[in-house]
Amino acid sequence: MNNRLNVVFGTIIFIFTTIFYLGCGNTNDNQNKKPKANPKSQLPIDIPRQEVFVLDQIFRYSVVENFNLWMPGPPSPTRQGLIMDTLWYIDQETGEQINALAIEPPIYSEDFRKMTVKLRPGVYWSDGVEFSAEDLVFTVNNLKSNLGMNWSTELDLFVEKANKLDKYTAVFELKIPNPRFHYYFEVRYNAIWMQPKHIWQNVEDPMTFRFNNPLVSLGAYEYADSDPSGYWELFKRREDWKRTTAGILTGKSGPPYIMSIFYGGSERKAMAMGRHELDLFMNVDYEAFQSVLRKTPKARSWYKSFPWAYPNELTCRYFGFNLGQETILENKEVRWALTLALDIVDLQTEYIGGVARVTALPQPATPKLMDLYHDPMESWLKSFQIEIEDGELYHPYDDTIPEQIAKWARKQGYTVPTDAKELRLMFGTGWWKHNPKVAERLLLKNGFSRNSDGQWLKPDGKLWTVSMIVAPDEVDIYRLAIGAQDQWAEFGLKLELETLQRDPYSTREYMGEFESTSSWGNASAGDVTGDKWQAIFGLHSRFYTPVGKSTAGNGSSNILRIKSKQMDHIIDELDQLHPEDPRSIELGQSFMKLWLENMYSIVTISFKKFVTIDEHYWTGFPTSENPFTQPLYWFGGGRFTLQHLTPIDPETASE
Secondary structure, three states: OHHHHHHHHHHHHHHHHHHHHHHHOOOOOOOOOOOOOOOOOOOOOOOOHHHEEEEEOOOOOOOOOOOOOOOOOOOOOOHHHHHOOOOEEEOOOOOOEEEOOEOOOOEEOOOOOEEEEEEOOOOEOOOOOEOOHHHHHHHHHHHHOOEOEOOHHHHHHHEEEEEEEEOOEEEEEEOOOOOOHHHHHEEOOOOOOOOOHHHHOOOOOOOOOOOOOOOOOOOOEEEEEEOOOOOEEEEEEOOOHHHOHHHHHHOOOOOOEEEEEOOOOHHHHHHHHHOOOOOEEOOOOHHHHHHHHHHOOOEEOOOOOOOOOEOOOOOEEEEEEOOOOOOHHHOHHHHHHHHHOOOHHHHHHHHOOOOOOEOOOOOOOOHHHHHHHHOOOHHHHHHOOEEEEOOEEEOOEEOOHHHHHHHHHHHOOOOOOOOHHHHHHHHEOOEEOOOHHHHHHHHHHOOOEEOOOOOEEOOOOOEOEEEEEEOOOOHHHHHHHHHHHHHHHHHOOEEEEEEOOHHHHHHHHHHOOOOEEEEEOHHHOOOOOOOOHHHHHHHOHHHOOOOOOOOOOOOOOOOOOOOOHHHHHHHHHHHOOOOOOHHHHHHHHHHHHHHHHHOOEEEEEEOOEOOEEEOOOEEOOOOOOOOOOOOOOOOOOHHHHHHOOEEOOOOOOOO
């Protein structure tokens, strides 16, 4: 399997490298616009290397020079934190609620039909206009008036009226009680970003406006330059950075320039870091990470040693199925058969390197969320049964998975704990048994058969193949897809992988133009508070979107096209509860039981990221020894993380 992975990734690296150098090459059309390259490096900017922090852009942008992040399409990673802002943030590592544009938490009326927001004075747009309640009220009304923009459906559903009381106070009157309305203005990954009224009030069509002429920033940085082919962007620190919430709350200036750049696949990122032309990357595959550790002395990830990677990002990886079209995958017993044909220990070790937490639940296996969900539900998982034949039941859950992974890790020479609880914290929870025989019985029960080569035939006698879309730049979903392809092939099923760049991949998911997908997030996302509402509200049937129409911008997160009255009932009841009501956790657990009984998606592992910094030019990034904030720099809250970066002594950083 390792040889197969090397061949696959080598091919992808060649393709990305070719595209990268074609995209970054100068053209006559660009020569007057783009600065000359720095002669001391291969970076396509003419700025002293010690003044620019270079980070991984994650993927190539197919929509360029467009900063209308209120529309589906324009990319959001990193840039959202540098130039946008909103009311509150939740630090994904510490769990702290950060009052940003709002100077205190939201104030609700007793019946939760009114929310008052008090704003922080002294925050300015980059053109010198002070941010005020007029901007907040305008943003909400502008989005409400343009259905199809991000957050427009939700605001139209809940907001009766938005009023400005004074320069720094706004009040929202809600159509129905909602103690979670502030979630829409509270960043986990993103939230409703503020619009400068003095710019947007003159825009004729907000849905086509690119917000780039002028681009007025509310963050500590402003746009400086970019590659027309979508491979890099450059942002310059504002002279008045102290008048932004990132500057006010951290008291730190951050680097003079921040550049995001997409080099291509994992090995390209590793090579760039080895040349000190990439200070920080989001993630690479296991082999490339090991190469970085060997060749870049000052590079490190969250932990100094095994398992190295950051384990607490609040979402999961999964294999999902399009249930909005008539296919054999509509049958939950077929989905269960596919699940039992997988070997999670092999996936987690041979394809992911043993560095991620396994989770059977559609919920990240972080320490706090395991306390709220995984641990209390362990007895239910052990007693849970599926029916193989009429009256014959089977227990599919295997609670020995962490110990099996630990056994593998010890053989590799890694030091791992022996205590069962500590093993769960390192490797996650139990998962479903690898039992191809039971999987076979489920398929035979539903009319499948095998040909003389052992390959599965559908009930109509035709060869059974499943197609799956995947984006290779998201390393783990791609490696998991390759693992599933290998394991299902051994079971007699051909999985055809269709690799796509990020933007067309996302579009296909939104439109429902896939049979299956290797993906992340959706219902398997979590919240640091444990409240499941934000992850599942968009699954309600009121937002159901048929195949061929996009779920983007209409309130739906239901890319799998699930329809369930039981799910609606859980969400409706959760709507009426305060997020701190103990019943909300019970309903979250009920949702997870429903999800697993139907195996709507095969959740595999919690997120892990080899978020790695090379401290050759810059230091101050959070680590496990100093976890003062989240290392998720591409999240909206990464704006505070990047602000803490400070330069290494020039002599230390010399070439």
